[in-house]
Amino acid sequence: MPKLKDQNKVNAIHKATIELVTKTGFSGLKMAEVAKKSGIATGTLYVYYKSKEELINDVYLVTKEEIAGAIINPEYLKDTFYETFKAMWHGYFGYCMQYPEKMLFVEQFIYSGYISEVNIAKADAHFEPLDQFLIQGQQNNHIKDISVEILKAHLQGSVHEIVKMHVRGDIQLEEDGMHICFNMAWDSIKT
Amino acid sequence: MPKLKDQNKVNAIHKATIELVTKTGFSGLKMAEVAKKSGIATGTLYVYYKSKEELINDVYLVTKEEIAGAIINPEYLKDTFYETFKAMWHGYFGYCMQYPEKMLFVEQFIYSGYISEVNIAKADAHFEPLDQFLIQGQQNNHIKDISVEILKAHLQGSVHEIVKMHVRGDIQLEEDGMHICFNMAWDSIKT
Amino acid sequence: MPKLKDQNKVNAIHKATIELVTKTGFSGLKMAEVAKKSGIATGTLYVYYKSKEELINDVYLVTKEEIAGAIINPEYLKDTFYETFKAMWHGYFGYCMQYPEKMLFVEQFIYSGYISEVNIAKADAHFEPLDQFLIQGQQNNHIKDISVEILKAHLQGSVHEIVKMHVRGDIQLEEDGMHICFNMAWDSIKT
Amino acid sequence: MPKLKDQNKVNAIHKATIELVTKTGFSGLKMAEVAKKSGIATGTLYVYYKSKEELINDVYLVTKEEIAGAIINPEYLKDTFYETFKAMWHGYFGYCMQYPEKMLFVEQFIYSGYISEVNIAKADAHFEPLDQFLIQGQQNNHIKDISVEILKAHLQGSVHEIVKMHVRGDIQLEEDGMHICFNMAWDSIKT
DNA sequence: AATGAATGAGTGTTCATTCAT
DNA sequence: TATGAATGAACACTCATTCAT
Known part of the structure; x- marks a missing residue:
């Protein structure tokens, strides 16, 4: 579950994750790419999700x-x-x-x-x-x-x-x- | 005269590849794991397939x-x-x-x-x-x-x-x- | 007029620093942990000390x-x-x-x-x-x-x-x- | 315990580890630096030790x-x-x-x-x-x-x-x- | 052909520091 | 002054691929 910080960022992260996973699968998903596509820094991604797995699971649920x-x-x-x-x-x-x-x-x-x-x-x-x-x-x-x-x-x-x-x-x-x-x-x- | 490639090994490699890919996806597939599961050394895998991509494509075709x-x-x-x-x-x-x-x-x-x-x-x-x-x-x-x-x-x-x-x-x-x-x-x- | 810096905070920071360094060494000391243990925000720590090194040196001197x-x-x-x-x-x-x-x-x-x-x-x-x-x-x-x-x-x-x-x-x-x-x-x- | 591969490399790794840890402490020890100082590639270090912690412990014991x-x-x-x-x-x-x-x-x-x-x-x-x-x-x-x-x-x-x-x-x-x-x-x- | 140690680019994650509020 | 989200360089560790034997 993401900390509720900036919903715009969360949305962008979700969008990027879905698009990238579709192309490469979970293992091929690169956190750096998710961040870049979301318009944020790598580190910021970890402000919202504490791991790749948590990110995937949250996007799945939503x-x-x-x-x-x-x-x-x-x-x-x-x-x-x-x-x-x-x-x-x-x-x-x-x-x-x-x-x-x-x-x-x-x-x-x-x-x-x-x-x-x-x-x-x-x-x-x-x-x-x-x-x-x-x-x-x-x-x-x-x-x-x-x-x-x-x-x-x-x-x-x-x-x-x-x-x-x-x-x-x-x-x-x-x-x-x-x-x-x-x-x-x-x-x-x-x- | 032996066959150029050992068909038993090829079969083992295919089997291992299919089982592992099913669990982890293409990106998650590790050549070392394929080799181990096939009972051969990592280097030997490259005697049969010159890259991961070629391996995947061959298994796909067969x-x-x-x-x-x-x-x-x-x-x-x-x-x-x-x-x-x-x-x-x-x-x-x-x-x-x-x-x-x-x-x-x-x-x-x-x-x-x-x-x-x-x-x-x-x-x-x-x-x-x-x-x-x-x-x-x-x-x-x-x-x-x-x-x-x-x-x-x-x-x-x-x-x-x-x-x-x-x-x-x-x-x-x-x-x-x-x-x-x-x-x-x-x-x-x-x- | 308050003191330029809050001595209570300084004391808390020193205490936290000493306890944490003892456990993890200088390189293992995390500014975020010092801040948390001191009951202040990360950013506030930098109001008192402009870097990790300066913090360590001050605690050493005192x-x-x-x-x-x-x-x-x-x-x-x-x-x-x-x-x-x-x-x-x-x-x-x-x-x-x-x-x-x-x-x-x-x-x-x-x-x-x-x-x-x-x-x-x-x-x-x-x-x-x-x-x-x-x-x-x-x-x-x-x-x-x-x-x-x-x-x-x-x-x-x-x-x-x-x-x-x-x-x-x-x-x-x-x-x-x-x-x-x-x-x-x-x-x-x-x- | 290291896999016994090349004792010369093991010795070099130990030497590098001791010298670097002395200067920076455990947390400050960088695996890349150990490798470089030992004259091997980063990945090779992991052929001998599966983690930084195992490396430190082995050097300690020896x-x-x-x-x-x-x-x-x-x-x-x-x-x-x-x-x-x-x-x-x-x-x-x-x-x-x-x-x-x-x-x-x-x-x-x-x-x-x-x-x-x-x-x-x-x-x-x-x-x-x-x-x-x-x-x-x-x-x-x-x-x-x-x-x-x-x-x-x-x-x-x-x-x-x-x-x-x-x-x-x-x-x-x-x-x-x-x-x-x-x-x-x-x-x-x-x- | 077969081996597995060696390589090093690449990946997930961390963390000192900055900055908008 | 105080905050904590944001940053990105840095680091532990992985893994496809190579190569000496």
């Missing part, structure tokens, strides 16, 4: 929360399960298209042991309402009766991979590309 | 080819598109479940610039038959008429994410779990 | 003067040379036992070049009366006719080492331990 | 053993207690005069917590024969019946301080200076 907000949004609550799901899916897909670095950052280290399990759990807690929503959909027979974890993995994996290919330039998402993708997602889980 | 083989297999050719697709999907899913490190290794660096574009293209070429198969499926109206790249990304992303959650222990894949996952995959692309 | 006062004291002037010497020796030994950190601090850097020669000389000047006293003892044939510098080194070295072992817990000084030590000191120099 | 050898020497065993003590004292005094840096190095950190207690004890064990010799001297009524630890501290402190003053140039030890100093030492402990 980003995960932001992502949860991109999916779980009061405005997305519609009359039908389908409509709500559609809004949420588009919320997430749109977020990933807009901030692919954040998506990549968050994806990058869950399997590497750099983020503490405690923080992973803490971040996951923000997605609880999503679980509830999906379970209700199952109870009302809107979607297949599959473990929620599998459902989420399936949906998220699809979105991530498509966005990654898009970022790489391997995929040109036409105007209706997003809708086509959504249709695949919906068809895969609907009853 | 692994990608192996993966292609897990999908594209004469035995998988069945009477119907559905049956063939099913065999291929299970071939890939099974491979990922068996060798998650290889899946993670290959996934890890495509977006990081460590693998040369030339090698990415070279590896992708092995999947050409898959593209052909999918396009035929579209022409015969078995599956949705969506950019093949998107189709592949969607299917692969789903598989990868599910396997990752399984490896992490967040998902318990019951006996019929694989079939459930396949159903989602098929439902998402079928016409 | 402490050396205090030590001189522990030896050279009008109350210690007795009727005989022996009695006076005894009082002085006990004054010094008692001081070292009471303030071993100060003894260690002063001892620590004389051979390290951190204290300027000018300040060493300035501090040594306070011991001039001791030299006179010893010389007189020699002229009156009370003690051996040895270079005063050697005499002082011999006596001081013995006291310091014994106190150090005591502080380390390697020596238990019984009630009469001090007298035994004094007897060694006296026997070594008496004619 | 030096302490050497010092023990300077006092406890079969050649010093004479017919009388006095003659033997005299030989030992001169052995130690001579050693300190010849290698004052080693004397200072060893003295420097016992009170600083840098040398592990285990190693201090290990080093002290080499002085056990000296303890036995002094105890016998007490039993045979040659010297005062004082705690051996105090005796050693007294004798050692005197020698160290005199040598330090000599090194600093504050004392000129004439030809017979050593004998004068020995006389003080003997007079202080004889019965």
